[in-house]
Structure formats: C-alpha cells, structure tokens
Amino acid sequence: MRRGRRAQVVKLSKKEREALEALVRQSTAAQRDVVRAKIALMADEGLTTAAIAASLGLSLPSVSKWRSRVASQGMAGLREVQRPGRPRRIADAQRLQLLALACEPAEGLGRATPTLNELCERAVQRGVVPHISRSHLQRILQAGDVRPHRVRQWLHSPDPQFREKVNAICELYRQQPLGSVVLSIDEKTGIQAIERKHADRAPQPGRARRREFEYIRHGTQALTAALDVHSGRVLGRCTDRRTQDDLVAFMEEVACAYPQGTVHVIWDNLNTHRAQAVWADFNSRHGERFVFHFTPLHASWVNQIELLFGIYSRRVLRHASHTSTQHLRQRTEAFIAQRNVSPKPFKWTFAGFELQTGEPRRFTRHAHTPRPSKRR
Template sequence: MSRSSVQRALKRNDLHPQSYEMWLHSKDPNFREKVNDIVSLYLDPPKDAVVISVDEKTGLQALERKMEPQPALPGQPGRYEHEYTRHGTESLIAGFEINTGKVVAQVRPTRKADDMLEFMEKLAQAYPDQNVIIVWDNLNIHKDGPSERWSRFNEKHGYRFSFHYTPIHASWVNQVEIYFSILHKRCLKRSSYRSAEELKQAVLNFIKQWNQEEAHPFNWTFGGYPMQHERKEAA
C-alpha cells in the first residue's frame, strides 16, 4: 500500500494513530457501589462525623536549580533553570477535611506502615471527640494486614473510626488528590530547594498558610452512574 493510500484511509476514517492521551479506567467489579458510597459521603456527610480524605504524595524531590528561577517581566515569561542538583526526597501524608478544606499533614523521608500509623494517631489527636470517616485507596498499608493494625487502632480510639475504600485504580474519587494538585502547582512545580529539610518546611508552611487563610471545601456535582463530576476550586 502506498503512503498516499494510507493517508487517505486515515483521513477518511478520522484516525490519528500518532496521537495518544492518558486514560484512567477502573475494572473494579464493585465500582458503582464504591463510588456511590463515597460520593454520598461527600454530598451528604453524616452530621455526627467528620469525613477525611487521606492519601500520600510520595517522591517529593528537593531539586536545587543551578540558577534561581526568574519571575515574569513585561513581555517576557518567567524562566527556570533546567539543570539541577538532587538533594533527596520526602513523602507527604495528608488528610483533607471535606467540610472545611482543612488539612492535617505529616512529611518525612519514608511512607511505610509505621509512618501511616503515626499519621493516623496525629489525626486522632486533631479530632479527639468526633467519629471520623476515612476515605482512602487500596494501598497495602491502608489495609488491616496480618497485624490487624487498623482494627487495633480503632479499638484504641473507642471505635470512632470507619474506613471507606475507593474503587481500584480510581484515585480521582479521593478529594485530597485535588489538594495535592494545588500544592504541586503552587509549592513544588519549578521550585528550587537546597535540601530535603528546606523542601519539608516549604510544604508544611504552605499547608499552614492554607489552613489559616485559604481552606475551603471543594464543590462536587454528581450526575449518577456512569460517574460524571465537576471539580471547582478557588486556587
């Protein structure tokens, strides 16, 4: 087949084999039930409980740019240096309260079961007198495991906690992912940090400022199944 024949066939059928875009698809057999369960918590949260969306943002890189980023000038875009030195990574664990937009966070070099357990203890201290509904994904450290970590944790805290899992391969259901996007754009993207500790403090300072001045819930609309939603945030 000649080149021109191929081009005509592609054009006639409106095919663009060179073009690709990301596709996020969940094959969870209980997708509908899990999505409806979580969205119902977002749209009509129980009055006697607080709903916290929890996840991890791992591999935060402390990149020191060879030259400091330059701000935008009239008629000239901002610039940042493409050469950098790596100074290690940090892992952020965060809980986003869906009613207020307040964030509880922990930053450390690792994201292991012990790190998650310590974060959950911090969350229990932040909400000492309320029932707490946790929304998170299916990561292994979010599960009970042989040690029954979350059953024992819940017993320790008077069975105030309940856990709801997003469908497999459907992290977009988790509202804290929206917050991570905001943090990435405003604190991490095109940044320059001279150490992992400097990166850690910048992330914690951003979260502190967010809680004090900007925290707000995200407004979702849900059109039924198949899932259609709209995310709005005043970043």
C-alpha cells in the first residue's frame, strides 16, 4: 500500500497562537486570513492534513501549501507574497505627482475642477508621465481616495467669541435653569403659496408620480415660531411681512404664554433681534424677565428652531399645492397644533467645545431638570 508524503509538523509559540486565535475572533478580519489562521491552529493541535481539509471544506493541496509555509516560516508564512506580473509602468513617485496635480487649486477662469482628459494632457505637458489614458488616471485617483470633482461647502464664523457663545447656549439646552424656560425663536420668511396649475398624475407600478411644471403664485407668508426647548411646545404666528412690529407682537404672545419666571430667548443676529431700544422697552414692560442669547455669526445650526423648520418644510411645503395664502396659513397652524398635541423636545447631544485647559465640558443633571426624549 502506497503512502503519501508525511505532513510537516507545526509548532507555534504561545504568543503566535494567541495572535492567531485573536485573528479568528475578529469579525472584521478578511476571510482568507481567518482560514489560514485556522489551518495553522489545527495543525499545531496535531490534526492531519486530511482532517483539516474535511473540517474546513478545503482541498488537500491548499491545506498542505499553508501548512508547509507555517512549518518553515512561522506566522510570516501566512502572509500573501507578491505575485509575478507585469511591472508597474507608472512608479509610486509619479502616482503621487498625479494625485497632487488633481488636487491643485481651482483655475482663475471660474472652473472648479478640470476633467480627466484635461488632467491627462497636463500630466504629459509637465513631464510627469510620457503617456496616460483616462481610465488609468481614474484608477490611480480611486486608489488614492481622491475625488477632485466633489466639493463640500462650509462657512467660517468670524465671531471671536464663537466657542463661549456656543457653550453657553448648549448649557441652556442640556440643563434647564430652575424656574426658567428656554425658547428658541426665529423667522422663516418668503414661504410661497404655490398652487399647481394642473392636477398630479398618481403613481403606478414602475412609474413615479408625475407633476406638471407650471404653477400659480398666490403670495408669501412669514412664519415666526418659538420652540420650548425642554418641553417641545411650539408657538407660531403667520404674517404677510416680517417687520419689527410683527416680531414685537409675537413676543407679546410669548409673554402671555409664559407670564411668570425668567424666559431665556435664543435667536440669531438679525437686525430686528438686535434693536436694543425696542427690546429694552419690551423687557421693562415685563419686569426684566427676558434674557436674550445671540448665536454666533454663521452658526444657525446652534438654534434648535431650525430643526423644526426643516420638519415643517418636509411635511407641509414639499410637493404641496396651496390655493391661497390663507390655505397655507391654515395648514401651517394645523401642523403646529398637531405638534402640540403630544410635544416632544429634540435630543440635543452636543455638549459644547472643550475648555482652554483641554478638558471636555461635563454637565451634571439636577433632579429638577427634565430629561429630553428622543427626537420625533
């Protein structure tokens, strides 16, 4: 009876075995690395090549190959060696130059990013490569995770007290002062009452809803709203315009809704919000109960009312057809009334920026502070 070649003996050190066992337990490890680690561990336990192949569902030559590598090289034998093939035509230094070429600043003629064909021409003109195709350059950019055609906008705040203002507002969001209320107030202007000139066509299987392009404008409305940050209650008022008198009239409604205690008002730096003479007179009529907090410049994300305006736009304005400004106002008031049936505050998780010492801000919740529920 003919016998096969004797399997090589695998002896792993304690450290190597622990490393391979940790690799097998990793849920994010590559499957090929996990299989090779199992082969090495089972061979170290004394199992035959046939038994390992049957247990892992592999072929005998495959198990024998990795068993021999582990026996001769240890854990280093499990690594993938470089396979033979045509050498790279574009060296690593040239690839880096191509990535830098794609990341160059925008042109002065208004062009944001060049096309791939233009990048290929520039690379040849500057002597980076003698020749390169469009697809080859695209693969190099993808391998370098460079997407020069994509642009993300951002807006810098020039406010020198940016961190201090944000931290103060976040502290009001996360800890309600005892005996006080925190209101986030702002205006949403230019809300168009648009009526579709022709009725929509209902969606069908395989076809989306169809809408006629033409529409009729019936005017605009301005929504001024106040969000009680800790209860979720909303006060709203629609007007034809947004003037200082309209805002003062709305604030009188706020004062009637909250007749006692300190009222912390958070809003942006609009000119109607900054009129010190107007609000000094208003505050004196109400016993100096109102404390105004202004968000930093270009930081509307700090104002929670913007979250409510986003929900309002999606649920009331998107794909809607309003026959008049009165119709738009009725739907807006119905939206606010529905929110107040079971109001829920937003879950504000941002605690603010780190202090100058580098220590993160920490907030201790008091017994009187209501815990915000999940975002609705």
